[in-house]
Structures are given as C-alpha cells and as structure tokens.
Amino acid sequence: MPSSIAVAVIGAGAIGRTHIDTIRSTPGVKLAGIVDPTADARSLADTNGVPYFPDTNALIAAKLADAAIVATPNELHLPVSEALLTAGLPVLLEKPVAESLVSALKLVSIVAATGVPLLVGHHRRHNPIVRTARAAIEAGDIGDLVMATVTSSLAKPAPYFQAEWRRKPGVGGPLLINLVHEIDQLRYFFGEISTVQSITSNSRRGFEVEDTAAVCLTFAGGGLATLCISDAAVGPWSWDLTANENPARFPAYDVPAHYYAGSRAGLSLPDLKLWKPRGTPDWTETLTSQHLPFAPAGTYVAQLEHFVDLVRMGGMPLVSAQDATANILVLDAIARAGASGQSVAVDLSPLTLSQDFKSEDRGHS
Numbered sequence: 001m002p003s004s005i006a007v008a009v010i011g012a013g014a015i016g017r018t019h020i021d022t023i024r025s026t027p028g029v030k031l032a033g034i035v036d037p038t039a040d041a042r043s044l045a046d047t048n049g050v051p052y053f054p055d056t057n058a059l060i061a062a063k064l065a066d067a068a069i070v071a072t073p074n075e076l077h078l079p080v081s082e083a084l085l086t087a088g089l090p091v092l093l094e095k096p097v098a099e100s101l102v103s104a105l106k107l108v109s110i111v112a113a114t115g116v117p118l119l120v121g122h123h124r125r126h127n128p129i130v131r132t133a134r135a136a137i138e139a140g141d142i143g144d145l146v147m148a149t150v151t152s153s154l155a156k157p158a159p160y161f162q163a164e165w166r167r168k169p170g171v172g173g174p175l176l177i178n179l180v181h182e183i184d185q186l187r188y189f190f191g192e193i194s195t196v197q198s199i200t201s202n203s204r205r206g207f208e209v210e211d212t213a214a215v216c217l218t219f220a221g222g223g224l225a226t227l228c229i230s231d232a233a234v235g236p237w238s239w240d241l242t243a244n245e246n247p248a249r250f251p252a253y254d255v256p257a258h259y260y261a262g263s264r265a266g267l268s269l270p271d272l273k274l275w276k277p278r279g280t281p282d283w284t285e286t287l288t289s290q291h292l293p294f295a296p297a298g299t300y301v302a303q304l305e306h307f308v309d310l311v312r313m314g315g316m317p318l319v320s321a322q323d324a325t326a327n328i329l330v331l332d333a334i335a336r337a338g339a340s341g342q343s344v345a346v347d348l349s350p351l352t353l354s355q356d357f358k359s360e361d362r363g364h365s
C-alpha cells in the first residue's frame with residue numbers, strides 16, 4: 001500500500017465538499033480526484049489541483065484512486081457503489097445505504113460477492129460524544145431504557161430543494177435524509193426496534209414527499225421512544241444544530257436534542273449530561289447532574305481514518321451495508337405505519353437470512 005491513500009470524492013455537493021475538506025486536512029490521505037457531472041465540480045477540481053471526471057467509469061479507467069467516497073443523490077448509491085466494488089475499489093458510502101430495501105439488499109450481496117470493504121457513512125457512530133454515551137449505556141449507567149425523546153427541527157431554506165431528488169418520494173424527504181441518522185443512533189444505543197407507529201405530513205411545503213413526521217418506537221429489549229422531525233420547523237433542537245460536527249455548515253446551540261430516561265438515571269445529548277438520584281429514584285428528591293468527560297475529536301476525520309484502516313488492512317466496518325440496511329427496514333415500517341395508521345412490526349428477516357449481519361461494533365441485537 002502507498003504511504004498516502006488516494007481517495008476520490010464522487011458527488012461534490014453539500015456533503016461531498018465536507019469530505020473533500022476532510023481529506024485535505026487528514027494526514028495519510030490525499031484527494032485523488034472529483035467525480036460529478038456539473039461545471040461547478042470541474043472548477044472545484046481545478047481549485048483543488050486534482051483530476052476531474054464526469055462519471056465514475058472515467059475515474060475507474062484512470063486508475064488514480066485507491067478508494068472512493070460516494071456522496072451522490074440517494075438513488076445513485078447502488079449503481080455507483082456497484083461499479084466501484086466490482087473494480088476492487090473500497091467505498092465509503094453516504095447514508096442512507098440505498099434509497100430502497102431492494103437496492104440495499106442488492107448492495108449487501110455485491111459487498112459479499114466482491115469481498116471489497118464498504119463503510120456506510122452513519123458518521124455519528126464515530127463521534128466521541130456518541131461513543132462515550134454508548135459506553136455509559138452499555139455500562140448500565142442509566143439502567144434499563146424506559147423512554148427516549150428525539151427532536152429534529154431543521155428549517156431548510158428554499159434553495160436546498162432545487163435539487164429535485166430531495167423532493168422525490170422514495171428518494172428524498174427528511175425520513176430518508178435525516179431521520180435515518182436518528183434511527184441508526186437509537187439502534188446503536190438500545191438495540192433493535194420491534195414496532196413503529198407514525199404520522200407524516202407534507203402540509204408545510206406541499207411537496208409529494210413528507211416534510212414533517214412524528215414517530216413512536218418500541219425496542220426489542222424494552223423501552224419506548226418518540227421522534228419528531230421536520231425540515232420546515234424552526235428551532236435549535238436537532239443533532240445537526242447542537243453537536244457541532246460540521247461547523248463549516250451549521251451553527252451549534254447549547255441545548256440538548258436527545259433525552260434518554262432510564263430506570264436508574266437520565267442522559268441528554270449531545271451535552272452528555274447524566275442526571276442521577278442520590279438514592280432510590282424519587283421525583284421529589286433533587287437529582288445530581290454531571291457532564292460525562294470525553295476527548296473531543298472531528299467526527300468526519302474519525303470516520304475517514306476508520307475508512308483508511310479498512311482500505312489498508314481490511315476488517316469489519318463500524319457500519320456495514322447489512323447493518324445500515326436494518327435502518328432501511330425500520331424506515332420502510334415507518335412509511336407503512338404512516339400510510340395505514342397502524343402499528344407495524346419491523347421484520348429483520350431479510351437480513352438475518354443474509355450472513356454476517358453484525359458490524360464489529362453495532363451493539364445489542
């Protein structure tokens with residue numbers, strides 16, 4: 001392996017540019033080139049002094065990359081990743097793993113057939129705040145989960161929706177684009193989700209795809225959660241606007257967005273504040289609180305470093321295609337629950353049938 005891994009970025013839009021900046025600021029990695037059909041991307045490649053390619057096949061033919069990051073619209077995740085994996089190039093694929101269950105399962109089988117590493121970009125799992133919270137939860141610090149509340153108010157501006165894929169049902173919308181992160185994080189902490197209920201609405205923006213949703217979950221290991229998400233609601237109460245993972249794109253407010261209340265203690269995130277009773281839990285007694293210590297580190301850098309390790313040495317990705325497909329199964333159940341008004345069971349059997357479901361570090365089953 002070369003001393004510096006050459007990583008191409010495919011899709012130089014909003015998050016692709018974050019990946020480009022991350023590559024440029026991370027030792028041991030260099031930008032191999034930019035793939036994107038737009039003129040803006042061509043000038044971005046010129047500015048960065050790297051080769052430009054109009055499509056993935058041209059990148060593969062040039063043999064300049066050791067690996068690639070795929071940050072295209074959701075419906076292109078499967079075909080672009082398939083071309084790369086078949087050519088033997090490891091992939092860091094943005095979330096969601098694919099736009100549909102059919103595409104996600106096809107990708108799972110391509111990863112298994114090629115044996116080439118694919119890491120899905122559920123970047124929060126690389127965030128030291130999330131890793132510290134998970135360690136505390138695993139250590140029993142909050143006891144059994146009783147209830148969780150997740151808020152995600154993301155007032156996106158009109159130009160964001162000029163990209164047509166973001167308005168398309170089955171491809172865009174805040175469930176696939178944003179809620180998938182919350183689902184992944186809850187599964188990482190509390191294990192698999194067994195049933196879902198949901199109400200979705202498109203009345204704020206009037207697009208065909210939803211703009212707002214209220215979702216209820218039950219976990220196989222016990223505990224209930226509610227999630228409220230909207231891409232048309234104003235407020236600082238979302239992970240993106242509180243966790244400070246991407247300061248170049250988002251401001252960060254000092255309020256929580258996630259609350260986990262357990263049988264022993266409560267934990268809010270991303271402030272990592274643990275609320276404990278002095279003795280037996282009693283709502284009339286004053287709780288003590290402390291911020292759990294953690295070592296701050298760049299989340300996208302940590303994700304890229306893990307990807308580079310996979311490129312160099314192989315091994316199990318922190319978020320495998322199979323694992324990320326479980327998030328799609330939950331989203332599918334949420335969509336069916338919203339359409340039917342009924343509670344819907346999450347059926348993970350399509351995954352348990354495929355071998356090697358677990359990622360190295362994905363938590364409870």
Ligand SMILES: NC(=O)c1ccc[n+]([C@@H]2O[C@H](COP(=O)([O-])OP(=O)(O)OC[C@H]3O[C@@H](n4cnc5c(N)ncnc54)[C@H](O)[C@@H]3O)[C@@H](O)[C@H]2O)c1
Nearest residue numbers: 011012013014015016035036071072073074094095096163
């Ligand atoms: N992990 C995160 O923090 C995060 C944040 C935002 C978006 N995402 C995900 O990243 C992906 C991209 O989202 P975005 O908001 O950056 O979208 P975007 O629309 O801003 O950018 C997509 C880019 O892909 C390019 N593109 C289109 N077809 C292409 C092709 N065939 N080959 C190469 N490039 C092509 C477009 O020209 C555009 O520049 C989505 O899957 C989204 O869900 C992840």
